[in-house]
Amino acid sequence: MSEEINYSKPLLFEIAWEVANKVGGIYTVIKSKTPVTATEYGERYCLIGPLSWKTAPMEVEEISEIPSEPLKGTLDSMRENGVHFLYGRWLIEGAPAVLLFDINSCRNRMDEWKGDLYKISGIPSPSDDFETNDAIVFGYIVAWFLGEFSYRLYNKKNRVPTDMQLSNPHQLSSHHQLIHPVNVKPSVYSTYHVSNRPLIIAHFHEWLAGVALVLIRKRNLDIATIFTTHATLLGRYLCAGDVDFYNNLKYFDVDSESGKRQIYHRYCIERGAAHCADVFTTVSHITAYESEWLLKRKPDGVLPNGLNVVKFSAIHEFQNLHALKKEKINEFIRGHFYGHFDFDLDNTLYFFTAGRYEYRNKGVDMYIESLARLNYKLKQSNSKMTVVAFIIMPAATHSFTVDALKGQAVMKQLRQTVHEMQESIGKRILESAARGSLPDPANLLSDEEMIVLKRRIYALKRDSLPPIVTHNMADDAHDPILNHIRRVRLFNAPSDRVKIIFHPEFLNSNNPLLSLDYEEFVRGCHLGVFASYYEPWGYTPAECTVMGVPSITTNLSGFGCFMEEMITHPADYGIYIVNRRTCSVEESVEQLANCMFDFTKKTRRQRINQRNRTERLSDLLDWKRMGIEYQKARWVAVLRKWPEISKLENEEDDDQNLNLDEHSLADEQTMSEGEETILGRKMRKVPRPPSAPGSPRILESFSEQEFDTWKDMNKTNGVQDSVIDDLKKLNVSGHQNYLDNYDDDDDDEED
Structure with missing residues (x-):
C-alpha cells in the first residue's frame, strides 16, 4: 500500500443471523456485547442481519435519512436493483445502527447464486434445505453490500471508478457485476485506494452468516474478516447421538459423518468460512479443540462470552x-x-x-x-x-x-379466604383489647367462617400424586x-x-x-x-x-x-x-x-x-473485560490483512515498544513446557478463599490476556505462533490494569 492508512478509526460491521432477531443464544451474545462495542466505535459500528417482520418493528427504530454518503449511495443502488432492507437503530443500550436485509426480495436470484457458489467453491446446496437456501441468499446480499460499500468508501468522489476493466463501467452498481465479477480482475478490489482511507473490519458469527466470507475471499475484497463459531454443526449432531465424542474426536471421518446426517452442505459452508477468514475464533477452549479436528483449522484464539453486569450498591x-x-x-x-x-x-x-x-x-x-x-x-x-x-x-x-391448574386455583381461593378472615380476626382482637380484656380464642372465628374454612381445606384433598x-x-x-x-x-x-x-x-x-x-x-x-x-x-x-x-x-x-x-x-x-x-x-x-x-x-x-x-x-464475566479479547482479535485481523500497518507504526515511533509486555518474550523462552501462560506470562488464578471468605482478586494479567495456551488433553495443544507474533506488534498498554480499582472487600455481609 502506498497510500496513507487511517487505521486509528476503522469501520466495523458485525454480521449474524440473530441481529434484532431472537432465535437462540447468539442473540444474547450479540445483544449483551453491543453496548461495549458501540461505546468503542460509536457511529463507525453497524450490525447486519436478515429482516424478520415479526420482530423488527419491536426491535428496530427506522432511520429515514442515512447520514453517510457511501452508505446511502450503496443502499440506494441496492434498492434500485430490488433489494429491500430496514436501516435504523436497535432499541437496546447503546442504540447501534442496524441494517436488516429482506432475503425474500432477492429470492428470485437464489438459483443463480447457488450455481455460482458451487462453481467457485464446490459447495452443494439441496433445494429442500430452506435454512441453507436462506443462508446463501443472505450471504450474497451481504457480500454485495460490502463490495459496493468499499468501492464507494475508497473513492474520494463517492462514485464508482471508470478504470476497473468492466465491460460497462456504469454497471458496477448493478447486482450482476457485484455478485458475479467475471469482468473484474480480482486485484481490482484491493488496488483501488485513496489516501487516508479507513479500514473495514467484518466480524461474522456462525455458519448462517458464513457464505459472505467465502465470497469476500474469492473476490479479494479489501476487508479484514473474523469468523467466530459458537458451536460446530457436526459436533452438536455427533454429541446428540450415543457417541464417545471427545475421546474419538481425532478419528471421525468428517465428510462421511456429516453426509450421514444430511448436513454435508452446511458443514462445507461452516468449514469454508473458518478457512477463508483472516482470524478464526471460538468461544471456549473446549470448542477450539473440537474445531481443530472437525473444521480442520486450529482457531487463532478464544473470545469468551460475557454479560452486562449490573452491580448493586449494597450486597x-x-x-x-x-x-x-x-x-x-x-x-x-x-x-x-x-x-x-x-x-x-x-x-x-x-x-x-x-x-x-x-x-x-x-x-x-x-x-x-x-x-x-x-x-x-x-x-x-x-x-x-x-x-x-x-x-x-x-x-x-x-x-x-387440569391438575396443575386446579392446584393453583384452590390455593388462590384458600389464600383469599384466609386474607378475609385475617381482617375479621383483627377487628375482633381490637374490639376485645379496647374493652380491656383478652380475646377468647374460641370466638376469633365465627361459625360461618369455620364452615368456609373447612370447605377450603376439604377442596385440597386428592387421591393422586402431584x-x-x-x-x-x-x-x-x-x-x-x-x-x-x-x-x-x-x-x-x-x-x-x-x-x-x-x-x-x-x-x-x-x-x-x-x-x-x-x-x-x-x-x-x-x-x-x-x-x-x-x-x-x-x-x-x-x-x-x-x-x-x-x-x-x-x-x-x-x-x-x-x-x-x-x-x-x-x-x-x-x-x-x-x-x-x-x-x-x-x-x-x-x-x-x-x-x-x-x-x-x-x-x-x-x-x-x-x-x-x-x-x-x-x-x-463482565463484557467490559471480555470485550478486550474482541478488540485484540480485530487488530490481529487488521495486521494479517494489512501487514504494512505495523511498519507504519514503527516508522512513526521507532522508540516505542510495541510488545504487549516487555518481558513477555524472555518469559516465553524460559518458561517450562506445559506451564500455563497468558501470552508468555505465568497465569495466576483467583486464590482459594480464607476461612472468612473474601472477594476474589482479579488476575493482574487479565487486561493483557490474549488467546490462552491450551492445556494438553484438557485444552487444545497450543496457540498458533503467528498469532502471538501478530499480537506482540500491537501496543495495547492502554487496556492494562483497567480493573486495578476492583473492590476487594474481605468481609462477608450478614443475612
Whole structure:
C-alpha cells in the first residue's frame, strides 16, 4: 500500500443471523456485547442481519435519512436493483445502527447464486434445505453490500471508478457485476485506494452468516474478516447421538459423518468460512479443540462470552431479591403439591436446570439420574431437607394439565379466604383489647367462617400424586425426560425427599402457573445444575453467577473450563465443576449426586456467604473485560490483512515498544513446557478463599490476556505462533490494569 492508512478509526460491521432477531443464544451474545462495542466505535459500528417482520418493528427504530454518503449511495443502488432492507437503530443500550436485509426480495436470484457458489467453491446446496437456501441468499446480499460499500468508501468522489476493466463501467452498481465479477480482475478490489482511507473490519458469527466470507475471499475484497463459531454443526449432531465424542474426536471421518446426517452442505459452508477468514475464533477452549479436528483449522484464539453486569450498591439487595422471588416460587409449590404438601418450605431447596431441549447434550439424563441418587442419600441420612428439582425446557405440548391448574386455583381461593378472615380476626382482637380484656380464642372465628374454612381445606384433598409435568405433552409416551423420570421412579411420593417438576415451556410473568420471568425464577432458586455433555459456552451457569446463585457445571462446557482456569478452587465460590472428560458416566453421576448432597448439608448462613462469593465473581464475566479479547482479535485481523500497518507504526515511533509486555518474550523462552501462560506470562488464578471468605482478586494479567495456551488433553495443544507474533506488534498498554480499582472487600455481609 502506498497510500496513507487511517487505521486509528476503522469501520466495523458485525454480521449474524440473530441481529434484532431472537432465535437462540447468539442473540444474547450479540445483544449483551453491543453496548461495549458501540461505546468503542460509536457511529463507525453497524450490525447486519436478515429482516424478520415479526420482530423488527419491536426491535428496530427506522432511520429515514442515512447520514453517510457511501452508505446511502450503496443502499440506494441496492434498492434500485430490488433489494429491500430496514436501516435504523436497535432499541437496546447503546442504540447501534442496524441494517436488516429482506432475503425474500432477492429470492428470485437464489438459483443463480447457488450455481455460482458451487462453481467457485464446490459447495452443494439441496433445494429442500430452506435454512441453507436462506443462508446463501443472505450471504450474497451481504457480500454485495460490502463490495459496493468499499468501492464507494475508497473513492474520494463517492462514485464508482471508470478504470476497473468492466465491460460497462456504469454497471458496477448493478447486482450482476457485484455478485458475479467475471469482468473484474480480482486485484481490482484491493488496488483501488485513496489516501487516508479507513479500514473495514467484518466480524461474522456462525455458519448462517458464513457464505459472505467465502465470497469476500474469492473476490479479494479489501476487508479484514473474523469468523467466530459458537458451536460446530457436526459436533452438536455427533454429541446428540450415543457417541464417545471427545475421546474419538481425532478419528471421525468428517465428510462421511456429516453426509450421514444430511448436513454435508452446511458443514462445507461452516468449514469454508473458518478457512477463508483472516482470524478464526471460538468461544471456549473446549470448542477450539473440537474445531481443530472437525473444521480442520486450529482457531487463532478464544473470545469468551460475557454479560452486562449490573452491580448493586449494597450486597444485601440481591439477597433480598432472592427472598422475594423464593416466596413467589413457594406460592407455586403450595398449589402444585396441594393434598400432599407435607414438607417444610423453610427446609426446602430449589434446584433447576434450563435451556434448549437437548436431552443428552444438556445433561438432563445425568441430572435426573443424580436426583434419584440424591433422593436415596437424603432418605438414608434422615435429612430434614426437601429438594424440589425443576426442569425448564420447551417441548411440544397441547395445554396445561387440569391438575396443575386446579392446584393453583384452590390455593388462590384458600389464600383469599384466609386474607378475609385475617381482617375479621383483627377487628375482633381490637374490639376485645379496647374493652380491656383478652380475646377468647374460641370466638376469633365465627361459625360461618369455620364452615368456609373447612370447605377450603376439604377442596385440597386428592387421591393422586402431584404431577411431575405441568403440561399435556404432545408425545407423552416417547418423551425422553418423562421416560427417564418414570424409570428412576421419582413420582413425588410423600416418602420422596426429592420432588421433581418438568415445566416444558420457557417462563414468563404471564404464566398462569408460575408467573415469574426466567431471571426472577433463577434468583429465587438455590442451585442451578447444568451437567452438559456438549456446551460450547454455557450462558445459564454464567447468568447464575452474575445473579449470585451457585451452580454446577462440567469440564466439557466452555464456562466450566473458563472458571476452572480462573479460580483455584471454584467450589468455594459456588461453581461446582463435575468431571465428564476423564471419568466414566457412573463416576460423573455419583460426583454430581455428591455435589448436590453436600449442598443440602449447608446451613442457611453458609448458603448466604456462598451466594455473596458467587456474586463477586461476576466481574470475571463482565463484557467490559471480555470485550478486550474482541478488540485484540480485530487488530490481529487488521495486521494479517494489512501487514504494512505495523511498519507504519514503527516508522512513526521507532522508540516505542510495541510488545504487549516487555518481558513477555524472555518469559516465553524460559518458561517450562506445559506451564500455563497468558501470552508468555505465568497465569495466576483467583486464590482459594480464607476461612472468612473474601472477594476474589482479579488476575493482574487479565487486561493483557490474549488467546490462552491450551492445556494438553484438557485444552487444545497450543496457540498458533503467528498469532502471538501478530499480537506482540500491537501496543495495547492502554487496556492494562483497567480493573486495578476492583473492590476487594474481605468481609462477608450478614443475612
